Amino acid sequence: MKTLKKAILPIGFKASGIASGIKKSGKLDLALFYSDSSAKAACQFTTNKIQAAPIMVSKRHLKESSNFKAIIVNSGNANCFTGQMGLKDSEETTQFLAEALDINKQNCLVASTGIIGRRLPLLKIKEAIPYLINGLSRSGIGKAKLAIMTTDTFAKEITVSFNIGKSKVTICGVAKGAGMIAPNMATMLAFILTDANITKRALNKALGVSMNHSFNCITVDGCMSTNDSLMLLANGASKNPLIKEGNRFNSFVKALNIVCLTLAKMIVRDAEGATKFIEVKVRGAENFADARKVALSIANSNLFKTAMYGENPNFGRILASIGASGIDLKEKDIKIKVSPLNKKDIFADASIGKGKFSAVVYTSDLTPEYIKINAKYN
Amino acid sequence: MKTLKKAILPIGFKASGIASGIKKSGKLDLALFYSDSSAKAACQFTTNKIQAAPIMVSKRHLKESSNFKAIIVNSGNANCFTGQMGLKDSEETTQFLAEALDINKQNCLVASTGIIGRRLPLLKIKEAIPYLINGLSRSGIGKAKLAIMTTDTFAKEITVSFNIGKSKVTICGVAKGAGMIAPNMATMLAFILTDANITKRALNKALGVSMNHSFNCITVDGCMSTNDSLMLLANGASKNPLIKEGNRFNSFVKALNIVCLTLAKMIVRDAEGATKFIEVKVRGAENFADARKVALSIANSNLFKTAMYGENPNFGRILASIGASGIDLKEKDIKIKVSPLNKKDIFADASIGKGKFSAVVYTSDLTPEYIKINAKYN
Numbered sequence: 001m002k003t004l005k006k007a008i009l010p011i012g013f014k015a016s017g018i019a020s021g022i023k024k025s026g027k028l029d030l031a032l033f034y035s036d037s038s039a040k041a042a043c044q045f046t047t048n049k050i051q052a053a054p055i056m057v058s059k060r061h062l063k064e065s066s067n068f069k070a071i072i073v074n075s076g077n078a079n080c081f082t083g084q085m086g087l088k089d090s091e092e093t094t095q096f097l098a099e100a101l102d103i104n105k106q107n108c109l110v111a112s113t114g115i116i117g118r119r120l121p122l123l124k125i126k127e128a129i130p131y132l133i134n135g136l137s138r139s140g141i142g143k144a145k146l147a148i149m150t151t152d153t154f155a156k157e158i159t160v161s162f163n164i165g166k167s168k169v170t171i172c173g174v175a176k177g178a179g180m181i182a183p184n185m186a187t188m189l190a191f192i193l194t195d196a197n198i199t200k201r202a203l204n205k206a207l208g209v210s211m212n213h214s215f216n217c218i219t220v221d222g223c224m225s226t227n228d229s230l231m232l233l234a235n236g237a238s239k240n241p242l243i244k245e246g247n248r249f250n251s252f253v254k255a256l257n258i259v260c261l262t263l264a265k266m267i268v269r270d271a272e273g274a275t276k277f278i279e280v281k282v283r284g285a286e287n288f289a290d291a292r293k294v295a296l297s298i299a300n301s302n303l304f305k306t307a308m309y310g311e312n313p314n315f316g317r318i319l320a321s322i323g324a325s326g327i328d329l330k331e332k333d334i335k336i337k338v339s340p341l342n343k344k345d346i347f348a349d350a351s352i353g354k355g356k357f358s359a360v361v362y363t364s365d366l367t368p369e370y371i372k373i374n375a376k377y378n
Numbered sequence: 379m380k381t382l383k384k385a386i387l388p389i390g391f392k393a394s395g396i397a398s399g400i401k402k403s404g405k406l407d408l409a410l411f412y413s414d415s416s417a418k419a420a421c422q423f424t425t426n427k428i429q430a431a432p433i434m435v436s437k438r439h440l441k442e443s444s445n446f447k448a449i450i451v452n453s454g455n456a457n458c459f460t461g462q463m464g465l466k467d468s469e470e471t472t473q474f475l476a477e478a479l480d481i482n483k484q485n486c487l488v489a490s491t492g493i494i495g496r497r498l499p500l501l502k503i504k505e506a507i508p509y510l511i512n513g514l515s516r517s518g519i520g521k522a523k524l525a526i527m528t529t530d531t532f533a534k535e536i537t538v539s540f541n542i543g544k545s546k547v548t549i550c551g552v553a554k555g556a557g558m559i560a561p562n563m564a565t566m567l568a569f570i571l572t573d574a575n576i577t578k579r580a581l582n583k584a585l586g587v588s589m590n591h592s593f594n595c596i597t598v599d600g601c602m603s604t605n606d607s608l609m610l611l612a613n614g615a616s617k618n619p620l621i622k623e624g625n626r627f628n629s630f631v632k633a634l635n636i637v638c639l640t641l642a643k644m645i646v647r648d649a650e651g652a653t654k655f656i657e658v659k660v661r662g663a664e665n666f667a668d669a670r671k672v673a674l675s676i677a678n679s680n681l682f683k684t685a686m687y688g689e690n691p692n693f694g695r696i697l698a699s700i701g702a703s704g705i706d707l708k709e710k711d712i713k714i715k716v717s718p719l720n721k722k723d724i725f726a727d728a729s730i731g732k733g734k735f736s737a738v739v740y741t742s743d744l745t746p747e748y749i750k751i752n753a754k755y756n
Contacts, residue, residue, distance in 0.1 A: 116694025
């Protein structure tokens, strides 16, 4: 298996990114991911009860179609809390794109990130689409990965390739998301493209497995967004022997895990205002879900996070957050270890003495800079 | 009904407070609340699975006895995560006190607040107890209310009196707690003393009702402590006609509500580093529990709290936290109003259009100062 911390598109994919004017700053704000041939799609969306319009439109298209050619993504405007008009705007975005590409809108997915509660500047998007399509190329991923960003300070990208028989299969992922990241994918967008030849069922299952140990194991501030979307397209262009559950499935999942976990960890590394990258491992739980619940209870504690910022080894706060997790446990069974706090990377390890399962959650510290960024963002 | 924002002890109570040396700063750190005659007790403790030693000892005494004469409280050391030795230390604290007062240790309650994970300096407490008892007086509440404080910047106190027939009944409360306050009483201590003549059953029920709409409706940082205790003593010295469920109960609950809600709101006003006092009202829920759940989801959102600090009317963050509450609801039914943000007191009002119930939760903003305080505290 070969891993490269750079986005290299798999066979049959192109991308592009432009500044359509949605962002007043004039930065890149519209991205397109495109597959020459029809691709299968697997998606995961926020579990927030309020979901942005692009998610509702993408979900509808996922019901109506099994073949996807394009994903259009804008940053700078979340198109959320925009009611029926917002739905229409996302639907029309896919309609304009489909017409320009001469496909059906049901073959397009759409995602948005940015400010909530404002109408999407649809005219700007409509005018930009021909240029966006014109810019499609294999190297266009370089602009696409930037066009999906909001408060991110660096692009999140990874490419993993591996062999199935004599075929080289590639999985490439890009993501955005800096603040407001919580399990169940709060304000995070990730687009993963692969040339793997895989059944739809196996694709969905692989994504579920990888999500559970990556994007659902990171938290920055415990807030869950309305727009989180993870979209995975597989176009089969590598012509590898078909991947199904039980056949070559594990190799694919192993590679997808690396893509998802790498992107997820990059998101935490770029957490708003963070000075520390913190790995919280909880061991000795009765099952994975309990272990993750305890780890998240620690990782989401403002008191723990400020203690990490202050390089203050306050074990009591870890203990209190373990006790607040809701899992039944006894003080005498708990063992806590924390690595030296004067480093950028911190490892906290808690054992709760109930069973054999463990989970790792990634988080950041809580800093005055986080507050400055989020007090002003609008 | 008469309300005074100052602690005036009811008939038959005395108090005192001294600096025993637990706090290195030399500040007051040991308090005693004392009733001349035996009092009934009702208590509520943290629901954190890790509970400090003084809570376990107090719970034991509440099982073993129905008559209480004294509550001893130290600040500066939480006596939590201290194992069997910690239990022994809290037990011995009550033993020393009982011997000096010539009562049984089962007639004493104990509470602690401060750093977690360090042994209580038992010798200092033992040596201080005679002086503490010697200092007991009606005006001693002035020192007692200070001796329970940790990072508090002002004492929380309230006295409410009302008539039952010709008898004047008084309820006096003092509390501490500045950071780490969440529903289910995270790191909060409150001591409420009344001369009411009331059945034990009515006393417990009244406390449950009042808690539910006061201390369980405040949140500063969502963290739940290991030491939270609310202790209510009723000594019957006002000789009022007996209060039972169904008889004079509502007058008592009404007064107790004022005591609890006033103390709870004072705790939020003194939240670590806060610049705003925020009242979050959620209306239109199917029941009170749902309304409070949604209100807490808003009030605990770091993004909402930083937006309030930045005086940034970001409705999207309120919306996202409503959606993240877990309550099933529809975007189109949600209405949000927020009072002008350039004031110290902010009112946020969200209607979710599902039913007739409402709840109010009190919180503070999240500020760089909160982080400074908590990064260093140890």
